Amino acid sequence: MTNLIEIKGVRHAYRTKAGPLPVLDGLDVSVPEGEFCAVVGPSGCGKSTLTRLVAGLMMPDEGEVWLHGERVKSPRSTVGMAFQNPVMLEWRTILENVILPLEIVAPRMSRAKRVERAMALLELVGLAGFENKRPSQLSGGMRQRASLCRAIVHKPDVLIMDEPFGALDNFTREDLWQTMRDLRAKEPFTCVLITHDLRESVFLGDQVVVLSGRPARTQHILTVDLPADRTLDSLYTKEAQDMLHLLRDQIRIAQGRDGGH
Numbered sequence: 479m480t481n482l483i484e485i486k487g488v489r490h491a492y493r494t495k496a497g498p499l500p501v502l503d504g505l506d507v508s509v510p511e512g513e514f515c516a517v518v519g520p521s522g523c524g525k526s527t528l529t530r531l532v533a534g535l536m537m538p539d540e541g542e543v544w545l546h547g548e549r550v551k552s553p554r555s556t557v558g559m560a561f562q563n564p565v566m567l568e569w570r571t572i573l574e575n576v577i578l579p580l581e582i583v584a585p586r587m588s589r590a591k592r593v594e595r596a597m598a599l600l601e602l603v604g605l606a607g608f609e610n611k612r613p614s615q616l617s618g619g620m621r622q623r624a625s626l627c628r629a630i631v632h633k634p635d636v637l638i639m640d641e642p643f644g645a646l647d648n649f650t651r652e653d654l655w656q657t658m659r660d661l662r663a664k665e666p667f668t669c670v671l672i673t674h675d676l677r678e679s680v681f682l683g684d685q686v687v688v689l690s691g692r693p694a695r696t697q698h699i700l701t702v703d704l705p706a707d708r709t710l711d712s713l714y715t716k717e718a719q720d721m722l723h724l725l726r727d728q729i730r731i732a733q734g735r736d737g738g739h
């Protein structure tokens with residue numbers, strides 16, 4: 479399998495008034511095409527910085543980022559992004575919000591084709607019938623579903639999600655995990671998910687990358703050996719519980735505490 483994302487030996491420091499702030503210090507991550515990579519690590523270790531590098535929004539001081547066999551040197555329209563607080567345009571309907579990336583990336587696509595594509599996605603995430611509502615008329619979970627559709631409507635090479643479910647209550651969050659699972663089965667995409675939720679990383683990830691404390695390096699990579707059609711119950715199996723324990727220990731180590739319980 480070819481790697482869609484290849485991050486090799488990346489080092490980066492932000493220039494601040496107080497001097498350089500080293501944030502990444504030897505980051506190596508490979509994500510094969512179609513895989514879901516969850517990234518966890520202590521708060522402030524550099525996870526969002528990693529997403530900016532993959533999206534081409536900034537260049538690392540050292541090392542390389544490759545996307546689809548091309549060195550990333552500028553912002554990419556082939557990257558879809560979803561964040562904790564989806565920014566939806568209130569003066570547009572949900573349908574018009576989802577269509578927006580197509581207007582920018584595929585200006586020659588007909589209006590009918592855009593609507594067809596957006597409606598198919600809205601249906602997949604359970605929002606059929608809400609396409610003519612305004613963002614404020616939807617719940618937080620529904621807005622996040624719409625934001626997911628918007629992030630993949632133009633079939634990006636990679637979907638980057640930075641804490642997309644962080645602001646939702648537990649039940650809504652678990653619903654969204656299942657939506658993501660079903661969406662991936664019908665509409666495969668490569669994904670990098672930044673999360674603080676270890677259960678989320680195991681439910682959704684094919685691999686979980688644990689970053690060390692700042693400056694972050696790749697501390698541990700866990701291959702999630704659970705079936706693709708995993709259910710919430712899968713999280714209560716011994717395999718999943720063992721993985722969660724291992725990740726918990728790795729986070730303790732990353733936080734500078736020992737791995738004991």
Ligand SMILES: Nc1ncnc2c1ncn2[C@@H]1O[C@H](COP(=O)(O)OP(=O)(O)OP(=O)(O)O)[C@@H](O)[C@H]1O
Nearest residue numbers: 492493494499501520521522523524525526527528
């Ligand atoms: N543009 C910037 N200039 C200077 N420092 C920055 C900049 N962006 C981020 N930082 C700092 O770099 C460090 C890493 O930030 P980043 O947002 O990548 O971490 P994170 O792991 O995503 O954090 P969190 O888990 O809290 O969301 C933090 O200390 C942050 O304050």
